[in-house]
Amino acid sequence: MVKHRVLSGIRATGRLHLGNYFGAVKGMLALQNDPDYETLYMVADVHTLTTPYTIEELRKNRREVILDYLAAGLDPKKSILFQQAEVNEHIELAFYFSSVVTIAKMQHLPTFKDKVKQYPEHATMALLNYPILMAADILVYKASLVPVGIDQEPHLEVAREIARRMNQDYGTDFPEPKRFATKGEYIPSLTGEGKMSKSVEGSYINLTDDLETIRKKIRSVPTATTAGGEMPVGVKTLFAFLNLVDPGLVEKFQKTYDAGTLKFVELKDHVAEAISKELQPFQQKRKELEEDTAYVDRVIAEGAEKARAIAQKTVKEVREKMGLLS
Ligand code: ADP
Numbered sequence: 001m002v003k004h005r006v007l008s009g010i011r012a013t014g015r016l017h018l019g020n021y022f023g024a025v026k027g028m029l030a031l032q033n034d035p036d037y038e039t040l041y042m043v044a045d046v047h048t049l050t051t052p053y054t055i056e057e058l059r060k061n062r063r064e065v066i067l068d069y070l071a072a073g074l075d076p077k078k079s080i081l082f083q084q085a086e087v088n089e090h091i092e093l094a095f096y097f098s099s100v101v102t103i104a105k106m107q108h109l110p111t112f113k114d115k116v117k118q119y120p121e122h123a124t125m126a127l128l129n130y131p132i133l134m135a136a137d138i139l140v141y142k143a144s145l146v147p148v149g150i151d152q153e154p155h156l157e158v159a160r161e162i163a164r165r166m167n168q169d170y171g172t173d174f175p176e177p178k179r180f181a182t183k184g185e186y187i188p189s190l191t192g193e194g195k196m197s198k199s200v201e202g203s204y205i206n207l208t209d210d211l212e213t214i215r216k217k218i219r220s221v222p223t224a225t226t227a228g229g230e231m232p233v234g235v236k237t238l239f240a241f242l243n244l245v246d247p248g249l250v251e252k253f254q255k256t257y258d259a260g261t262l263k264f265v266e267l268k269d270h271v272a273e274a275i276s277k278e279l280q281p282f283q284q285k286r287k288e289l290e291e292d293t294a295y296v297d298r299v300i301a302e303g304a305e306k307a308r309a310i311a312q313k314t315v316k317e318v319r320e321k322m323g324l325l326s
């Protein structure tokens, strides 16, 4: 049986947070452990160049994300774990893909407009090309399923359009990749506004945060003074977290909320403890891996080699079909 391929990635911009964990990593884990799929998970280090960064940080983070993956349970015996920059074919294929995409299309993407608003001085060609490189990441492995949060949907739409155009114009056989959604596809910000994101200070909980830090952060979520009636956004956020980390208790807290007797601090402290408990195995494993440099080096080297073998085959095919091989 031909296995369906899965590809996902996270940019090397810093520590992972709960949004990354529930929106992306949980889906990556579920598919890794399903024998119907062949899974490839990368650190999108080249994508880090699309927004301002420091060289030292990137050098560190492109390795740290691999550690986070391993600590979360991604297993090099089951998945190919690698760094995007180690496989040149992504960049090569992205250039070929750029020949079937218009500038206007890229300029109108909401993700592009948001980033330009955030960094008006950095409206670069790399940023404009972001979704094309992401399409190449996925299609260079002919992956049909992509575990990512809901915010990535516009990028997947671009990947599908590129696949269609390439297949039509050049007779390639790219699949039209779909998003694999998790229960936590949209984790709200702790500030009560928008999604949890590492670029918004005060919005996130890191996977490495200890109980005290988590408690402090959760206590800062804005709530109402009294329970009952229409739920304010901050209270909804707390219930969303509870539903992910201790779903059995949602009904009980909901009832006390409806009755107007819910004490917010009790709900908050319970949520904080449940999050901390969920993260404990990750934190334990992360510490062990930090000591095991040789193992991590080996995972990185072997992952690159395996990914390259697949990517080279696709790029050769595309070069041939586009008239670049005699
Ligand atoms: P950030 O927005 O913090 O910079 P990234 O863009 O690096 O996060 O996202 C990495 C992965 O995590 C993507 O699959 C993205 O969809 C997912 N993700 C990020 N934030 C959230 C969130 N708040 N809820 C659900 N998924 C998220």
Ligand code: TRP
Residues within 6 Å of the ligand: 007, 008, 009, 010, 011, 044, 047, 133, 134, 137, 138, 146, 148, 152, 155
């Ligand atoms: N755009 C993704 C993010 O911001 C990162 C990413 C790059 C990615 N290439 C990918 C995700 C390919 C899935 C598949 O998180």
